[in-house]
Amino acid sequence: MFSINGKKYNKSSDEELMLLIIQGNHRAFEELYKRYSKNMLYFFYQRLQQNNEKSQDFLQDLFLKVIEKANRFDSSKKFKIWLYTMAANMCKNEYRRVEVRGVQVGDFDFNELFQESSTAHLADKFDKNLFTRLLTNELSKLDENHSLTFELRYINHLSINEISTVMECSEGTVKSRLFYTIRKLSHKLEMFNPYNEAN
């Protein structure tokens, strides 16, 4: 498929597609949606305690905002950052709305699970499902800025510079938050620590 200027939609940059969207080009919007829908859904899924239904609603709301606010988009800036900024703000507003933040990590007893083996060494017994649940649980207990920084970096794969723009802080602050979060998680998820041998 070709855009009006002869370039294929899938070869156009995000910013070029946004300019076409402002002119009412639906094909350009479809291409942007195709590029970002899965990743943004996953972003919401992580931020909203793995609630799939809510994540789908938020995804739709996010792209409705893209349609409504397309003419406010500054084409000199990156679309990806604009999109993640809107998504992060949506989650922030949701947190403020919801009084209790928690996560359902399953109806089993963790202590019982880990007492079954002397060590839950990562190299020997790595259960992805378990790790995901525990990580999500621990991240939800952290400060929102720290958990968001960690997820944007290691789950959504944004650069330090992009994260600093989304979160409106310096790159040094981003690095500091990342290091703090990794250190905190390594203590909380000690069962995966090979040095933590049971007696």
Next chain:
Amino acid sequence: MEIFNLELERLLKGKPFIDLTGSDKEYILKHISEEEYTRYHLILKATIETYGTTSPLKPKASIEKNLKKAFNAKYKKPLFNLDLLQFKLPQLSTAKMILASTCLLFMAYFIFISLPSPKVIVQVKSIKKHEEQNKTYHPNIVSIEEKQPVTIRKERAEKSINHQQKNTKIKRKDENTVSNNDTTLLCLTIDAEPIGLNVNPEDYEPGLTANIPPSFNNLNRD
């Protein structure tokens, strides 16, 4: 000193401490201990392996439909609005389409009229009238007209009468008709003029060329 830099992060996301080079180990130990490196390395490695690079989730199909409706509602204005009938086209795209179509039409028109008209080579043998006089006639095209068959039949009938009445005249007209379709005929009126006695016809052009109106195409008759 910045304790968490991109180089340290790169190493943490890579190999276990035991598999690092000497220089890398030395670099790491300037910032964190081996135990810390191992713990952080495992957390990052587990996170990256668990979440991967692509999302395992899929958006619902209904989201795309809803977004399309919302997009059309915002960006597409009705071209005209009747109670029962409403066509919607994007305003800017409509203007561009109309402009582009108009330009194409003009271009097509200018190309069409500047195209060379097909020509018909009419081979007319030299007409010899009154062989005893050895006169040679050089044909000249008098006119090219599009005529209806009824008109042609009428003219032929008149000419036949005239010819009988004026058969003593040297100058005569001949007609070649080239048919393109059943409704209209192309009539080539050729006038044969005497060019002199004992003249070699080969000294003259072997045939005549004439511009045929554009409505007659694919003429292949000599």
